[in-house]
Structure formats: structure tokens, C-alpha cells
Amino acid sequence: MNFHDVTIGIIGATGAVGSVALELLENQGHPPEKIVPIASPRSEGKKLKYFSQDLIVRKIEKELLDNLDAIIISATSQISEKWAPIAVKSGVVVIDDGSVFRMNSSVPLVVPEVNGQDVEWHTGIISTPNCTTTPLVMVLDALRKLSSIKRVNVSTYQAVSGTGSRARTELINQTRSMIFDQDYRIDVYPKPIGFNIFPHVDDFLENGYTKEEMKMVNESRKILHDDQIRISVTCVRVPVHISHSESLQIEFTDNVNLKEAIKLLSDYSGITVMDDTENDIYPTPLDSAGQDDVFVGRIRKDIAIDNAISLWLSCDNLRKGASLNAIQILEELIKRDRMGLNEL
Numbered sequence: 001m002n003f004h005d006v007t008i009g010i011i012g013a014t015g016a017v018g019s020v021a022l023e024l025l026e027n028q029g030h031p032p033e034k035i036v037p038i039a040s041p042r043s044e045g046k047k048l049k050y051f052s053q054d055l056i057v058r059k060i061e062k063e064l065l066d067n068l069d070a071i072i073i074s075a076t077s078q079i080s081e082k083w084a085p086i087a088v089k090s091g092v093v094v095i096d097d098g099s100v101f102r103m104n105s106s107v108p109l110v111v112p113e114v115n116g117q118d119v120e121w122h123t124g125i126i127s128t129p130n131c132t133t134t135p136l137v138m139v140l141d142a143l144r145k146l147s148s149i150k151r152v153n154v155s156t157y158q159a160v161s162g163t164g165s166r167a168r169t170e171l172i173n174q175t176r177s178m179i180f181d182q183d184y185r186i187d188v189y190p191k192p193i194g195f196n197i198f199p200h201v202d203d204f205l206e207n208g209y210t211k212e213e214m215k216m217v218n219e220s221r222k223i224l225h226d227d228q229i230r231i232s233v234t235c236v237r238v239p240v241h242i243s244h245s246e247s248l249q250i251e252f253t254d255n256v257n258l259k260e261a262i263k264l265l266s267d268y269s270g271i272t273v274m275d276d277t278e279n280d281i282y283p284t285p286l287d288s289a290g291q292d293d294v295f296v297g298r299i300r301k302d303i304a305i306d307n308a309i310s311l312w313l314s315c316d317n318l319r320k321g322a323s324l325n326a327i328q329i330l331e332e333l334i335k336r337d338r339m340g341l342n343e344l
């Protein structure tokens, strides 16, 4: 099967992630008749520009599934939980951007550069990781060739588009109101995000971490096939539109060579090294937004911990953090001839 022969449904096609998936498919020249945009009943009939054509948004119905080969779900957990099993029963491969299936032992959680081979054992549903996990595991996968990784400390700087379209509007509205010293509304987040940052992404758990932080820990272990790696995370929301950044401190078992680390990162598919501090070159969210790669810079030997490297990364959360990774999983399935569900 050729990628352009695959009929793809996108549930959530009007949202932050789904609309980028459409843009990526358009850029790849995927035929308009092979795309079915789906959203809530509120959006039924809405027109989405695709090449010079209008794609008409549909609401989800079982009959729609009969004409699809694959479906990318970028909607809500409830939609994934309800519709993914129905789609699989109809013979449709599901790639889910949400979190509900990620830690399910019968669902592969895949970043193709790291564990593309895991699509081999899918039983109909394949999950993409949290948007902060994907760039993290790519960097760790590149660097574990130096020496095994003992411990990782991460702080994230997460853009508002990670919370969907409503959060982007909230950032704009609050910022505008604050500039003009006017009252503002707080709808999406627990605190104002205009001119502010807060260490609170998703709900707090009993261990003092947040759900988002524990997702990064558990998902990374699953993708890297490494239960021993110790990861501690603090997730922070920042007033940035697109692209999550992360500050990493990575401790290895043995002493590691910085030049070798930079070479491994430079050679890794999907990573671009932007590291020339003499010329103020390091990645920012504005550099990585709209780009496919994970951008890495400020790569240095850590001065506080032996055998450790510190670095900084920035990655478009809507592209490699979600929709691009989902499309790449689909490509991986086709490459490995694993689109069919008949042999499961």
C-alpha cells in the first residue's frame, strides 16, 4: 500500500493539533478525496481549505468509518475511549494523540525514530506520546549510545497551544487587557498566563508531581524500553504560543565526551543542533515553531554532577509533539506492511 492510497479520517480536524495534521498532509500532497475531516456536531458542514478545494467537516458516525483505512484522533479522551474500539472493529487502524491508551500494555506508544519497531505488535490502536515526552526520548535515545543513562532532571517551558485552541485565545486576550490595565477573564488555566508563568500543568497527584510530569516519566520508560532510568520533571506553563522547550540534566553511568555527544545529536534523524553560543545561537520557541525537528543547544558538561551533560531543546508541540508524529506512525505502518488488522 502506498501512503497516498490511504484514506485518513481526522477526528478533531478543526482543533489545534488536527488542523496542523491537515496542513502537513496537504504539504505532502495527500489527495483531498483521501481525507475525511471530522469534528464535533458544532462544526458539521464547516469548510476547511485543502489545496484549492473545500473539505466539508463531518460529525462522527459509524458509517463514516467504513470508508476509512486509518483514523487520527486529536479530540478528547472521551472521544478516543468511545470511538477507537469502534473504529478498530470496523477494520480501521487508529492513531491516537490523546493520553488514554498510552500506558495500556496492548497499545504501542511510538516515536518512529526511537521505537518504530513497536508498531509491529499493534492490535489496532497506536498511541503518540505527550508532546513533552517525544523530544525528550529522542534526545535520550541519541545520547544513550554514549553510555547508559542513570538519571534525568527536566524542567519544561510549555506553550499554551499544548492546551488547545481556547488557551491561545486566553493568552492573547489577557495580554491585551493587561497592557491596557483592563480587567481580564481566567477560563482555561488556574492562574493568569498573560505576562506570567506557573509550575502547574495538568492536575496535582499525591506524590507532589503533576499528571503531566508523571506522563513524561512513565511514557519515556515505555518508549525507551528502560524501566531503570530515573527521571524527575517539573512542568511549567509559559506565555508562548507554539513550541515547548525543556532544560535537561542527563547523568550517565560513565564519563562521556562532549564532542561525541554533539555528534550523536547532530547525526540523529529528526534532531537539529543549534549550538554556537559565541554567536548567540541556541533554539527558541520562535525558531522551532512551524518546523519538524527537535532543536537542541546549550550542550555542555554539567559542573554540579559527575558524568552529566546539560542541554536545552525546543520542539513544535503541534508538529513533532503530536500531528507529525502521528503521520510518521502511519508511514511506519505502511513501510512495515502493518496496516491490516486481519492477522491480529
Ligand SMILES: NC(=O)c1ccc[n+]([C@@H]2O[C@H](COP(=O)([O-])OP(=O)(O)OC[C@H]3O[C@@H](n4cnc5c(N)ncnc54)[C@H](OP(=O)(O)O)[C@@H]3O)[C@@H](O)[C@H]2O)c1
Pocket (backbone or CB within 6 Å): 011, 012, 013, 014, 015, 016, 017, 018, 038, 039, 040, 041, 042, 043, 060, 073, 074, 075, 076, 077, 079, 097, 098, 099, 129, 130, 131, 161, 162, 163, 164, 165, 166, 317, 318, 321, 322
Ligand atoms: N495541543 C497539543 O500540543 C497536543 C499535543 C499532543 C497531544 N495532544 C492531544 O490532542 C488532542 C487534541 O488536542 P488539541 O490541542 O488539538 O485540542 P483542541 O484545539 O481543543 O481541539 C479539539 C478538537 O476535538 C474536537 N471535538 C471536541 N468534541 C468532539 C466530539 N464530540 N466529536 C468530535 N470531535 C470533537 C473539536 O471539534 P470542534 O471544533 O467542533 O469543537 C476540535 O476539533 C487532545 O487529546 C490532546 O491531549 C495535544
